[in-house]
Amino acid sequence: MKIIVCALAHLENSPRPNRMVRLLKNNHELTYAGFSSNMIDIDFIKIPKKKNLYVRMISLLFKVFRLHKFISRISYHLNIDANMLEQFDVIICHDIQLMPYFEKVNPSCRIVLDLREFYPRQFENDFLWSFLEKPFQHYLCEKYLPKAHQCITVSSGLKTEYKNIYHIDAEIVHSVAPKSELVLKLNTGKPIKLIYHGIANKARRIKSIIEAMDSVKSEAHLDLMVVGNKRYIDELKRMARDRNNVSVLSPVAYKKIVEVTNDYDVGVIFxxxxxxxxxxCLPNKLFEMIQAKVPIITSPLTELKTFILKYDIGWVTSSFDKKTLVKLINQLNHSSINIKKLNVDKVSSFLNQEYANDDLSLILLGSSDKRPEC
Incomplete structure (x- = not known):
């Protein structure tokens, strides 16, 4: 089969497109379209990351006046024409903004759309985004979700919302990490090493995790390994400098995250x-920590709480108040950590890409029923 995977992402740093490319490239003729690719054994089509000023201004005006049908094809420039798309048997699209490019392809071409977020509410706490971008995302969902053969998403909450609002039935595909052969490292009674890694985003309130460490009585140390907004990361670094039990580390390459996390006692997803x-959410970091054989402390978010308790691989705070995080950290000890570590070690054997790849292949390459007319 000839397959194209499309994403507004750098392949080397984007777990879900990366996983699908690795799954399919050995048995199919594969092309990746995105910002960059580090794989030399597949074809690559570059999507320019930066839009020119003219396109940005026109896009803004169209969003203000709700002229969404005119904006959908100019948001990003996909360097691939309709004739070239005709050669593909399957299109796997990881960003709904790219769907307008595929509406005229041969109906026999299978289109799979990855809904890793509920797009119309992606940055809903940002007023400007809600005013300009939310209506456009709603337009894209309403028009293009029915045009995919198959939609996939990351959790039951997102699946339900897409079903209720857009009447599509998405398959749940967890963002599991590659299977790790790392050895389980039990805690030996030394100071407890905590790690938080991920995107530095103010909506995630990372500062409250740092502030919680002020009240931790046990010998625990928190390392932060974050990427993203430099200004926010600098703020986190300033906070860490004022504390002797918090450090901000330089980020490592995506493929090294699991290996580095393996040296810690507990992962934090608060x-x-x-x-x-x-x-x-059921974030990538959850499954990376599982493959690192590290138990997790999480806040009582709907999906995370259910998942952690189902597999008994960590602890859930009683509320979103940082005081409850302090309480949990203070209760950790050598024995309780190792019990959870052993549980994580067990579930890591099946919560991984290799175990789940057969099911994913069926979802991605399933039947070739004709999609709805565009």
Missing amino acids: LPPSTFNLQH
Whole structure:
């Protein structure tokens, strides 16, 4: 089969497109379209990351006046024409903004759309985004979701919302990490090493995790490994400098995250319910920590709480108040950590890409039923 995977992302740093490319490239003729690719054994089509000023201004005006049908084809420039698209049997699209490019392809071409967020509420706590971008995302969902053969998403909460509002039935595909052969490292009674890694985003309230460490009585140390907004990261670094039990480390390459995390005792995913997507997230870092054989402390977000308790691989705070995080950290000890570590080690054997790849292949390459007319 000839397959194209499209994403507004750098392939080397984007777990879901990366996983699908690795799954399919050995048995199919594969092309990746995105910002960059580090794989030399597949074809690559570059999507320019920066839009020119003219396009940005026209896009803004169209969004202000709700002229969404005129904006959908100029948001990003996909360097591939309709004739070239005709050669593909399957299109796997990771960003709904790219769907307008595929509406005229041969109906026999299978289109799979990855809904890793509930797009119309992605940055709902940002007023400007809600005013300009939310109506456009709603337009894209309403027009293009029915045009995919198959939609996939990351959690039951997102699946339900897409079903209720857009009447599509998405398959849940967790963002599981590659299977790790790392050895389980039990805690030996030494100071407890905590790690938080991920995107530096104010909506995730990372500062409250740092502030919680002020009241931790046990010998625990928190390392932060974050990427993203430089100004916000600098703020986190300033906070860490004022504390002897918090450090901000330089980020490592994506492929090294699991290996580095393996040296820690506990992973921290203490996120607030500040957006719909956070409330229903099952983030990449959860599955990376599982493959690192590290138990997790999480806040009582709907999906995360259910998942952690189902597999008994960590602890859930009683509320989103940082005081409850302090209480949990203070209760950790050598024995309780190792019990959870052993549980994580067990579930890591099946919560991984290799175990789940057969099912994913069926979802991605399933039947070739004709999609709805565009």
